[in-house]
Amino acid sequence: MKIVELCDKSYKDVLNNLLKRDIEDFYEIDKNIIAILRNVKDFKDKALYDYTFKFDGVKIDNIKVTEDEVKEALDTVDNQFLDILKKAKYNIERFHKRQIEKSWIEHEKKGIILGQLIRPLDRVGIYVPGGTASYPSSVLMNSIPAMIAGVKSIAMVTPPDKRGKVNPNILAAAYIAGIDEIYKVGGAQAIGALAYGTETIKQVQKIVGPGNIYVARAKKEVFGIVDIDMIAGPSEICIIADKNSNPRYIAADLLSQAEHDQFAFLVLFTNSIDLAESVKKEVIKQLDKLERKEIAEKSIGNNGYIFIVDSIDKAIEISNEIAPEHLEIMVDNPFGLISRIKNAGAVFLGSFTPEPVGDYFAGPNHTLPTSGTAKFSSPLGVYDFVKKTSLIYYTKESLKEIKDDVIYFSKIEGLTAHGNSIRVRFE
Amino acid sequence: MKIVELCDKSYKDVLNNLLKRDIEDFYEIDKNIIAILRNVKDFKDKALYDYTFKFDGVKIDNIKVTEDEVKEALDTVDNQFLDILKKAKYNIERFHKRQIEKSWIEHEKKGIILGQLIRPLDRVGIYVPGGTASYPSSVLMNSIPAMIAGVKSIAMVTPPDKRGKVNPNILAAAYIAGIDEIYKVGGAQAIGALAYGTETIKQVQKIVGPGNIYVARAKKEVFGIVDIDMIAGPSEICIIADKNSNPRYIAADLLSQAEHDQFAFLVLFTNSIDLAESVKKEVIKQLDKLERKEIAEKSIGNNGYIFIVDSIDKAIEISNEIAPEHLEIMVDNPFGLISRIKNAGAVFLGSFTPEPVGDYFAGPNHTLPTSGTAKFSSPLGVYDFVKKTSLIYYTKESLKEIKDDVIYFSKIEGLTAHGNSIRVRFE
Incomplete structure (x- = not known):
């Protein structure tokens, strides 16, 4: 678990490197x-x-x-x-x-x-x-x-x-x-x-x-x-926590994603250096007891980061750039931050909503956008299994009122047979 | 414009041939x-x-x-x-x-x-x-x-x-x-x-x-x-009309799509042989006056069909298999058929709603699913430019109530670090 202090200059570089998640030759x-x-x-x-x-x-x-x-x-x-x-x-x-x-x-x-x-x-x-x-x-x-x-x-x-x-x-x-x-x-x-x-x-x-x-x-x-549905990438968790958060909980939650596979992506943002140190210690301690220790160890080595940021505001800003699959917010009054979360698959609020609750039980879908695609895609949902059809009905009178406009528009686009389909109805 | 009488046996073959719209080597x-x-x-x-x-x-x-x-x-x-x-x-x-x-x-x-x-x-x-x-x-x-x-x-x-x-x-x-x-x-x-x-x-x-x-x-x-958004194919129009429909309108509407490009797809279903013959004559007559005659002629030759069916019911059934981009319904009381339309990009109801009204003016989007994709996709819409994020919040008490279930589930899936993220919160 690498601890990195993010000052304003460095953070774009670190982030760009982290965000290079999907460029591969297949x-x-x-x-x-x-x-x-x-x-x-x-x-x-x-x-x-x-x-x-x-x-x-x-x-x-x-x-x-x-x-x-x-x-x-x-x-x-x-x-x-x-x-x-x-x-x-x-x-x-x-x-x-x-x-x-x-x-x-x-x-x-x-x-x-x-x-x-x-x-x-x-x-x-x-x-x-x-x-x-x-x-x-x-x-x-x-x-x-x-x-x-x-x-x-x-x-x-x-x-x-x-x-x-x-x-x-x-x-x-x-x-x-x-x-x-x-x-x-x-x-x-x-x-x-x-x-x-x-x-x-x-x-x-x-x-x-x-x-x-x-x-x-x-x-x-x-x-x-x-x-x-989507092209799913490795699991991701991003946790935003302040000094009052429990490092044991955070470490356990990071490890719950780390055990998925060696390319899992685990990031903690905090404004507390003390918390960062304690989480790091806890990760090492808990790792030892895991059945899937080997995989978790690899993913921590590959993509495990603790970032120290100036403020929780900054953490949210960077998290929006990452657009993580899972985002845990462990701060006082997590609800106050909801309006500023722009990109995330699912958000887990408070200290007693560990990500696995969502994997199995809470109700929202666990099929979530990964690899930054939460910027433009959604959890799997009912909307993925329906399609829409538009309906249009005009009377003769209502068509008459707009006929010249449609005919003119079709002429501009060089599609005169389009115009003709209106014209024949009034000849 | 080929006139084909569809009896129950032949129609699957004709349809299968028509539906081979998207198989190409790129x-x-x-x-x-x-x-x-x-x-x-x-x-x-x-x-x-x-x-x-x-x-x-x-x-x-x-x-x-x-x-x-x-x-x-x-x-x-x-x-x-x-x-x-x-x-x-x-x-x-x-x-x-x-x-x-x-x-x-x-x-x-x-x-x-x-x-x-x-x-x-x-x-x-x-x-x-x-x-x-x-x-x-x-x-x-x-x-x-x-x-x-x-x-x-x-x-x-x-x-x-x-x-x-x-x-x-x-x-x-x-x-x-x-x-x-x-x-x-x-x-x-x-x-x-x-x-x-x-x-x-x-x-x-x-x-x-x-x-x-x-x-x-x-x-x-x-x-x-x-x-x-989608991979758009050639324009398509499918018209369902009965004996009371106006052949001049139908011909003009078919031609309005025919002028798009030589692979446009134009199909009329009717239960009236008389109407079929009149539409065919009208298509030939109107074609002569079109600016984009050459293109329209090609698409009619490639993919222009008039199908004679036993009933309007059958026409709807086949249209649902085709899942056309544009569907015009020119029968008495077109609204009575809406509930049976399963697959179509946009439906144009009655004799005074020619497809070009939707292209430019009526309001619904003209970017519509083609090549049969109306079976699973929708017109372009506001829903294409938003994404969803799930929110989950549990209290300590509510987590406690389900903790054993989640831990058991994670054990079944062999993901014990998932279970551990719940367990640490109650130790």
Whole structure:
């Protein structure tokens, strides 16, 4: 954990360096991805079975998960976890229901009617990673907003393990969420199947859910044919704390992101040198007891910073430049600062809202913009699973009143057939 | 104009063929695009001047449009057009103001507070095509929603002509819209400048606006570093009409899209063979009088269809599969069909709402999803220029109540440092 004192001159340099988060060359990966996608498009199911054998090392008879497989999984999952999943589902539903938008239609002057329809997508695909990083919370967070939006058909894809099985916790979460169409296929091939459709997997309109670099690049490649959620980068946490904050809490929260992966991004801003020193000590102390110590140690070494700033104001200003995925604000009266937060995925206020509360339980989505994209994108939400349609109605009289203006405008743009479509109605 | 009778068996084939709208290989183009983007990233302004000389054939002294250039342009534009621009602006503003969303914050049980902030993007770039396709309406449609969202800083880019000038109508529209930061640069190099920033053009957070294939592929390439609106395809119109509809109106409306470019997509669905025949005759008759006859003739030959269907119900069903950019409904009581329209960019209701009314004047945005993407995407709107941030606040008591659940969940996911961030707060 590096402690850096930020004076006004140095901070732009440090920041520019930190913000270089997304510039990488994916040329070789993309070449492979495109080949995989093309094969899936051309050879459909056959390509899926072949790639599953090649990449997951298992020969699968039927990629569709059966009801029996789900039952078997539920038997191995304890009831306590099923209960927790249900409680989490309740909270996630409750929050996301507030995001429902309504269609509207309004009468304007002179018989003109304008409106905006809100309609759910028909069918959505959810990617769920398998292997070591198996996150049942992801199943809930990605499917519940879609269901609340009114999406009728949801397909879940997830890679099988070496025995051809899906992690039972994942299946349990799918069961609680109400997803009954699940396929044992992962990687770029799964993205190809969802984007183009195969004999078994029907094409979807949008693909959401996290994945490794192959999944991320494949999603970017098929974007346009289908919609995608976002290209997720490593986890990020930014904490703003003053001298009254508890260094033990701060250290624990930084480490909770550090254990994700070695490129996780962990930054504390404080105006107290004492706090900085205590947090540093606490990080080292707590690190020793962690199961995933090795990963956490690496991410701290790579991207762990404690910045000492003149004021909390300055901290907010820099945090807005960083646009972190997670922002914890541990100062007296954190609510007083809300109006000045411009860019962040989710904000955790006060000393008793550690970030993991949001990962699993509080209700807001844990799929959040990373790599500075919080400057222009939003948490996954119900709005990601609807689309809008404009409505326009003119009467003959109302059209007559504007006809000369439209005809003139179309002439200026050199599109006289546009003007003609108005003209024929008054000849 | 091909007349096709759709019986139940044939229609899937015809449709599948029509819907193959977006499958193309862009490998060679993309290679060039990536090279251009890299050069802009590395050499900044210098690359912009070099590419402008190479592609636009003009040596420019200063890519920033001066106030004098804007004044000069306004002198050449007639007052009637300025007035029309102002009226269009008023209507566009009026419609888009209804899309403003509000932040919310709610108290849950036991001191828990959850919320969702809505914040505008800081800075946006608008691409405006130059040359033969010069559309001042695009300037209004792309900038007004951003301004209503609260975007403070808007940069417009547009390619110069051979004399190094920008089309005066474009500059007039920018003036009316209130855009005062305009650069004479187009193509992939303009997209690179907006995405990475140069000495002169500050980086933006989102790029919107139509362009040729180079612009479209460059936008796709930089997606992720910045946000983009969409990858626009050729114009599309789908008309649903019954026997009482006026064939002259229908023909004129089909032709208004046909003149856009040779790949425009024009489809009429009707349950009346008589109407089909009359529309075909009218198309041929009106075509002869068009200034852009050559282009319209090509698009009719490429993608002009009249489909005869059993019922208007069937027409709606197929239209939902097509998900057209523009859908005109010319039947008795068009409002009765609204609830069954699932996928369309904008719907034009009745016989006196020809599509060009929406292009220029009515208020809803003319930037609409094409190539079937209306299945999952929306007209450009205020919602494209804001992003959301979740807020979470727990008290010590409320955290205590859920702590065991969160700790258990994190254990299931193998992320024990997540659990630890809760645990430290109660030790």
